Amino acid sequence: MTQADSEHAYRGQNYEELAPLFVEFAGLDKTDRRHAELRDRLVTEHLPIAQHIARRFSNRGEAQEDLIQVATLGLINAVDRFDPQRGVDFLSYAVPTIMGEVRRHFRDTGWTVRVPRRLQERHLSISSAISTLSQNLGRAPTPSEIAGHLGISRDEVHQGLEAGNAYRSSSLDELLSDTDEIPLGDAIGSSDTELDEVENRAAIRPLLEELGERERRILVLRFFKSMTQTQIAEQIGISQMHVSRLLARTLSWLRERIEVDVPPEPVKD
Amino acid sequence: MVEVRVVADPEQLPVMRAVVGDLAMRADFDVDTIADLRLAVDEACSSLVRIAAEQSQLVGRFRAENDVLEFTAEVNSPDASGPRKNTFSWRVLSALSDNVASSVQESEEHADGHVVRIQLSKGRMVHE
Secondary structure, three states: OOOOHHHHEEOOEEOHHHHHHHHHHHHOOOOOHHHHHHHHHHHHHHHHHHHHHHHHOOOOOOOHHHHHHHHHHHHHHHHHHOOHHHOOOHHHHHHHHHHHHHHHHHHHHOEOOOOOHHHHHHHHHHHHHHHHHHHHHOOOOOHHHHHHHHOOOHHHHHHHHHHHHOEOOOHHHHHHOOOOOOOOOOHHHHHHHHHOOOOOHHHHHHHHHHOOHHHHHHHHHHHOOOOOHHHHHHHHOOOHHHHHHHHHHHHHHHHHHHHHHOOOOOOOO | OEEEEEEOOHHHHHHHHHHHHHHHHHOOOOHHHHHHHHHHHHHHHHHHHHHOOOOOEEEEEEEEEOOEEEEEEEEEEOOOOOOOOOOHHHHHHHHHOOEEEEEEEEOOOOOOOEEEEEEEEEEOOOOO
């Protein structure tokens, strides 16, 4: 490795001394204990780079800790995939890799538009107000009831509800609920019977099976069991706004898939 | 009454969703009804966009009165058959609305064209 010093420096920090470790690391078998040791060290020593990149993406509506975690994941991938034989130094490989990971995070799980922190917090407080009020009232609350409960204006509630729609699969929601293991129960069995009335069921059924358990369950409860979003939210243990987003996402996914997979069927009367 | 005209393209659907969401919030419908209306408008418009003639407009008409929100969407389509009722999509629409219907009419503006409409309505939930 004979690159100039500047290529091993990032924000005044020089990482040149780590370069030989990459050569050793690349030559080790993954089962070798030294491999794990070196991997730890390489990741730890380069952490300031991941943290710096995460900071560059802050104020975009994601929690700083989440961003650092994602950037660190990018760094780990970079350490694992870096090939010192290619003649490129680690930094020029790692920085775009980490940035790519963070960007992907925003694309996949973040707000689809930039939503100020203040609105996100309002979104969260409205979300929990909906849950509290639903339990007290035995039904979904209206925006004016939410406004009264939180002591904010109707307009602010509108903004918060609207902001909720700009959020895709949300890490905040994921944090608030633990829904990995949802027993399917008899929901799917009965959906099959209900599906019998549906003409394109042959196309729908395999698509339903492709859905995550939670998405499928929500779909069945809403469209075949006539449960309201609030009731589903309570049963599954996530917020009503989250149910709403998952339904929107699932329906749009199904539409795309049905469109692609099934040519229009012949018209029949 | 609010009328929105956009190009019949899936990219334009957020506009329709936003309008219905806003009207439903202003009418102080409960959050379930607001969310269902958004999904229903999305589903209805998506079905129509799929059968719309090229260059067709998607017209959405919204009316909120007497505790009911009514929505009508229409496109021009070369197809005279209209949306089919025994599909998953129609099932979704029916579950999300109180009433849903479709109609097909010969177009006055386009030779061989048809105006295909989906109308739906949803009222404030009655709570005892």
